[in-house]
Amino acid sequence: MIPGPxxxxxxxxxxxxxxxxxxxxxxxxxxxxxxSLIPMMKLRLAEPxxxxxxxxxDGLDYIRESDGYLTIGxxxxxxxxxxxxxxxxxxxxxxxxAHVIADPLxxxxxTIGGNLAHGDPANDHPAxxxxxxxxxxxxxxxxxxxxGIDDFFLGPLTTALGADxxxxxxxxxxxxxxxxxxxxxxxxxxxxxxxxxVAATVTLDADGNCVxxxxxxxxxxxxxxxxxxxxxxxxxxxxxxxxxxxxxxxASEASQPISDHRGSEExxxxxxxxxTKRALYKAKSRAEGGS
Amino acid sequence: xxxxxxxxxVNGAEQTGEVEARLxxxxxxxxxxxxxxxxxxxxxxxxxxxxxxxxxxxVKSCTVFxxxxxxxxxQTIEGMTTNGELHPLQEGFMxxxxxxxxxxxxxxxxxxKALLQENSNPTEEEIRIGISGNLCRCTGYxxxxxxxxxxxxxI
Numbered sequence: 001m002i003p004g005p006x007x008x009x010x011x012x013x014x015x016x017x018x019x020x021x022x023x024x025x026x027x028x029x030x031x032x033x034x035x036s037l038i039p040m041m042k043l044r045l046a047e048p049x050x051x052x053x054x055x056x057x058d059g060l061d062y063i064r065e066s067d068g069y070l071t072i073g074x075x076x077x078x079x080x081x082x083x084x085x086x087x088x089x090x091x092x093x094x095x096x097x098a099h100v101i102a103d104p105l106x107x108x109x110x111t112i113g114g115n116l117a118h119g120d121p122a123n124d125h126p127a128x129x130x131x132x133x134x135x136x137x138x139x140x141x142x143x144x145x146x147x148g149i150d151d152f153f154l155g156p157l158t159t160a161l162g163a164d165x166x167x168x169x170x171x172x173x174x175x176x177x178x179x180x181x182x183x184x185x186x187x188x189x190x191x192x193x194x195x196x197x198v199a200a201t202v203t204l205d206a207d208g209n210c211v212x213x214x215x216x217x218x219x220x221x222x223x224x225x226x227x228x229x230x231x232x233x234x235x236x237x238x239x240x241x242x243x244x245x246x247x248x249x250x251a252s253e254a255s256q257p258i259s260d261h262r263g264s265e266e267x268x269x270x271x272x273x274x275x276t277k278r279a280l281y282k283a284k285s286r287a288e289g290g291s
Numbered sequence: 292x293x294x295x296x297x298x299x300x301v302n303g304a305e306q307t308g309e310v311e312a313r314l315x316x317x318x319x320x321x322x323x324x325x326x327x328x329x330x331x332x333x334x335x336x337x338x339x340x341x342x343x344x345x346x347x348x349x350v351k352s353c354t355v356f357x358x359x360x361x362x363x364x365x366q367t368i369e370g371m372t373t374n375g376e377l378h379p380l381q382e383g384f385m386x387x388x389x390x391x392x393x394x395x396x397x398x399x400x401x402x403x404k405a406l407l408q409e410n411s412n413p414t415e416e417e418i419r420i421g422i423s424g425n426l427c428r429c430t431g432y433x434x435x436x437x438x439x440x441x442x443x444x445x446i
Contacts, residue, residue, distance in 0.1 A: 008312035103424030108348040190423045
């Protein structure tokens with residue numbers, strides 16, 4: 001399959017990249033790892049007249065913790081996220097997520113910034129970032145701005161990013177003590193998109209009550225879905241079997257799956273319910289110091 | 292949409308070409324350079340038959356534009372032998388019967404090479420994860436895992 005013709009640009013700096021995007025407008029697409037865009041271009045689902053390759057830009061490939069945030073540069077590849085000791089030890093939900101994205105070869109090029117900026121509800125990081133209450137930093141002609149993750153995903157393959165903006169950083173608030181999270185994906189085979197997947201985070205108080213919960217759902221709606229009612233049902237309550245079961249049911253109700261080759265709507269809703277419970281049990285165990 | 296000049300170091304030798312931006316790396320390797328050991332299987336980033344090593348990392352060359360690889364270093368299956376001597380991985384696939392039809396083998400070997408570079412003594416599970424982006428429809432993977440273990444023991 002041969003993609004349509006396009007002009008290739010390789011700006012040397014972020015400012016140059018932004019200026020290029022501003023001048024090329026909607027005819028341009030940003031490419032870094034290209035593992036979402038190139039397959040779409042081969043199918044001619046995307047036929048950009050210009051590609052602006054940002055993969056060579058310096059200073060956008062890092063994973064660090066400072067001022068109460070984990071910050072990840074947008075060009076950090078999934079393999080680096082998957083292998084990061086910092087992420088593995090303190091943010092295991094993100095390791096869970098990176099580890100089930102496509103396969104190791106794809107993870108060598110695919111970037112975490114692209115996974116979010118592509119705006120595909122089937123991608124894995126969006127649900128996790130919803131559960132973690134992340135925000136993204138974007139650069140445009142007027143400087144940079146920060147967008148809360150709840151305001152970022154607007155529709156299928158549509159985000160709050162302007163045509164002349166580049167996602168540069170993901171910021172995740174460092175969770176307080178006694179917090180845990182987990183991402184559980186159900187897929188037909190390695191490398192496939194999820195039939196459904198669930199990201200769950202919890203913070204417990206000294207009595208074991210859940211003081212904060214985050215639940216995000218993958219590939220069961222036009223955008224990644226936050227299961228708000230399920231989060232609210234858990235907040236202020238102990239994570240008993242009954243309460244976790246209720247959260248599972250509410251998450252299933254919040255999902256909006258469609259029947260397709262990965263399963264019927266009914267089946268996917270059942271999967272969401274089960275995965276929500278499993279993710280919550282795992283998040284709880286991690287919050288209590290387990291693995 | 293004209294063409295542009297690119298230069299990529301392939302198997303140690305600088306290769307230049309005048310390419311369209313939309314030319315995929317796998318087509319540059321196979322058609323422009325005539326190195327047909329790198330295969331095209333699914334052409335959809337799933338099967339890994341087109342795996343090459345790009346700046347030290349195993350990648351699917353059907354999902355990289357040749358212009359993106361400009362200035363970088365690529366290793367293909369043709370670059371695995373040294374002075375006519377088989378690489379331990381090639382030997383392992385032969386000794387352990389790690390191939391039947393052979394279509395996936397170049398990709399399997401390139402993935403395994405990148406894996407062994409990072410982890411010279413992988414467990415069976417680590418090998419299976421390492422080659423999980425490469426599909427084999429003949430062997431059931433058992434002998435491929437043995438072939439990688441053979442090479443790991445020898446390297």
